[in-house]
Amino acid sequence: MTFGNDAPQPLPSMPEPAPEPHAFQLTLIGEPQAVRIPERIWRSWFENPAIVARFESKRYRRLDDQCWPWTSGVSSTGYGSFRAASLPGPSRRGTVPAHLFAFQLEYGVIPRLGWSNADDAVLCHQCDFAGCTNPTHLRLGTRRTNRGEYELRRRNIASPLADVRGPAGRTRAIADAVRAGLERNEDSTEIDRRIHLAEQAGLPFTLW
DSSP, X not given: OOOTTOOOOOOTTSOOOOOOSXXXXXXXXXXXXXXXXXXXXXXXXXXXXXXXXXXXXXXXXOOTTSOOBBOSXXXXXXXXXXXXXXXXXXXXXXXXXXXXXXXHHHHOOOSOOOSSSTTSEEEEETTOOTTBOOGGGXXXXXXXXXXXXXXXXXXXXXXXXXXXTHHHHHHHHHHHHXXXXXXXXXXXXXXXXXXXXXXXXXXXXXXX
16 A cells, blocks of 8 residues: 555565666766666757757867867866756756767767766766867776776876866866857967966966
8 A cells, every 4th residue: 555656665575676678877967966867868869950059059179189178057076067958857957967968979879877886887088178078088987997097197287187276167267268269259279279378277386
């Protein structure tokens, strides 16, 4: 017997319920709050030209070997935030990491991602810049390997991970530089110069 909207409780002898058959992902938005996004919804976004065009308008494409900065909303962890759609449920459901949208737009939907165990799959920035949406700078890894690489590379004072403004501060500063150049109708060379200056501004001070 159940009361109200409470689900019936299985008896001790009953088998565990079968897992959800549809593929889904756990999407991190700033703070570690998991949001389930069904694979079919991801595909519907990528097949919608209006959503894709809106996404492209919020990133600045450069040469293939360079970072493509995100120029819109930024999470507390420095990743771009893209509101693909408004979905019912938890607050901000339908807002996803921009780099995750970029990777799947290029290579297809990843059946499942998670952030609960050390060996769960995560999407790693090879360039170490959280605001980058260039899919060639991204690869699938695990929390364990990603953490190990982070601890090793953040000691390099020239790395984006060493930025004194933190990842969110760096992403916002570079986005501001790009927007300033675009508003002035500057060419790519001048905008690249602005990006370089924004990157240099976050380098830690040294005595040698």
